[in-house]
Amino acid sequence: MHPQAEGTIYPDVAFFVDPQRVAAFREVFGLTEGVPPTFVTAAEFQVIPTVVADPRVGIDFTRVVHGSQEYAYARPLREGETLTIRARLASIRSKGGSDFLTIETTLRDAEGAVVCTARSVMIERTDP
Amino acid sequence: MTRRAFDGVEAGQELPTLARVVTREDLFAYGEAGGDRNPLHRDDDAARAAGFPVVIAHGMFTMGHMAACVVAWAGEAAAVERIGAQFRAAVLVGEEIVAGGRVRSVDAEARTATLETWVTVQRDGGTELPVRKGEALVRLG
Numbered sequence: 001m002h003p004q005a006e007g008t009i010y011p012d013v014a015f016f017v018d019p020q021r022v023a024a025f026r027e028v029f030g031l032t033e034g035v036p037p038t039f040v041t042a043a044e045f046q047v048i049p050t051v052v053a054d055p056r057v058g059i060d061f062t063r064v065v066h067g068s069q070e071y072a073y074a075r076p077l078r079e080g081e082t083l084t085i086r087a088r089l090a091s092i093r094s095k096g097g098s099d100f101l102t103i104e105t106t107l108r109d110a111e112g113a114v115v116c117t118a119r120s121v122m123i124e125r126t127d128p
Numbered sequence: 129m130t131r132r133a134f135d136g137v138e139a140g141q142e143l144p145t146l147a148r149v150v151t152r153e154d155l156f157a158y159g160e161a162g163g164d165r166n167p168l169h170r171d172d173d174a175a176r177a178a179g180f181p182v183v184i185a186h187g188m189f190t191m192g193h194m195a196a197c198v199v200a201w202a203g204e205a206a207a208v209e210r211i212g213a214q215f216r217a218a219v220l221v222g223e224e225i226v227a228g229g230r231v232r233s234v235d236a237e238a239r240t241a242t243l244e245t246w247v248t249v250q251r252d253g254g255t256e257l258p259v260r261k262g263e264a265l266v267r268l269g
Contacts, residue, residue: 024161028154028189029196033129034205037195037264041188045163066187068261070212076205119212 001099001124002058003092010050010087015043015107019079035077040118041069044105047087048120051103057089059101059124067100067121074114083107083115090119099124131203134239134268143229143243146197150185150221158189180218187215190225190259194247197227201243202266213245213262223249225258232263241266 017035025039026032052061077083090104105118148154152170159165164186167174175183191213199205219225229245245262248255 021161024157025192028158028161029192031196031199031205034199036192036205037199037208037211038188038192041192042161042163066215068212068214069188069191070210072210073208 001092001094001101002056005054005057005089006092008051008054008056008089010047010054010089013046013085015046015083015085017077017079017081017083022079035079037071037073038069039077040071040105040107040116043083043085043107044087044103044118044120047085047105048103048122051087051089052101052122057092057101059099059122063125064101064122065125067123068119069121070119072117074116077107077115081109083109097126099126129203131207131269132201132266134234134236134241137231137234137241137268139231139233141231143197143201143231143245145226145228146193146200147224147226148193149224150189150219152183152221155183155185155189155221158186158192162186162188162192164188181220183221185219185221185225185258187259190219190247191215191262193225194227194229194245194259194262195264197229198243198245198264198266201229202268207266207268208264209240209267210265211263213259215258216260217249217251217256217258219249219258223251225249227259229262229264239268241268
């Protein structure tokens with residue numbers, strides 16, 4: 001891993017809160033209304049693979065596991081709205097023989113207000 | 129559904145547990161909806177190559193189940209203002225996962241509750257925590 005990549009901001013990507021996709025997500029978890037609290041994973045999946053594969057970050061993505069995940073909402077997502085996703089490499093750390101990559105993804109609405117902040121920690125296993 | 133009222137919620141209260149057996153169909157449907165189509169979650173050969181006997185659940189599938197337990201208690205998806213968790217053990221297809229939680233603290237001014245949450249699986253005579261240190265902030269009615 002290359003610690004100097006810390007702070008890198010990736011290009012904005014549009015994310016449509018597709019009502020059909022939200023409904024499919026709800027159905028998987030037996031929910032009957034609203035946008036499920038972990039639905040933002042669908043937005044993260046549009047940007048995190050780019051970060052993990054970025055040669056400037058220098059990690060072996062075949063050894064990466066998902067360590068932890070957090071979502072904080074300023075307001076609920078609205079079905080049918082289009083948000084802007086921005087991923088930032090919040091930190092790169094080595095601890096106990098493993099490398100930890102924290103990716104912070106923010107979702108903003110058309111007015112530029114933050115709707116949700118997601119923090120995803122990816123761990124590169126360095127054991128043989 | 130109606131959002132749970134703040135009155136009556138106290139620290140120490142347990143959430144009703146939510147159990148489900150993980151099926152291949154669940155993992156396929158989740159991969160389509162969530163966008164994670166990693167073969168580890170849909171192809172036994174890929175799972176075996178990674179050292180697992182069969183396909184495993186996405187960490188986010190298991191966390192999504194934990195979130196469903198929180199939503200069932202809160203009464204509304206929009207009540208959940210923050211949710212987080214750590215991933216530890218992998219969950220194999222065919223295993224039963226049980227989500228649970230308890231109220232850690234309440235804030236009467238904000239009318240919110242902070243929950244600690246988890247997901248367990250019974251394996252080899254013991255209890256494992258595929259999702260641990262889960263936490264959620266719920267705004268009550």
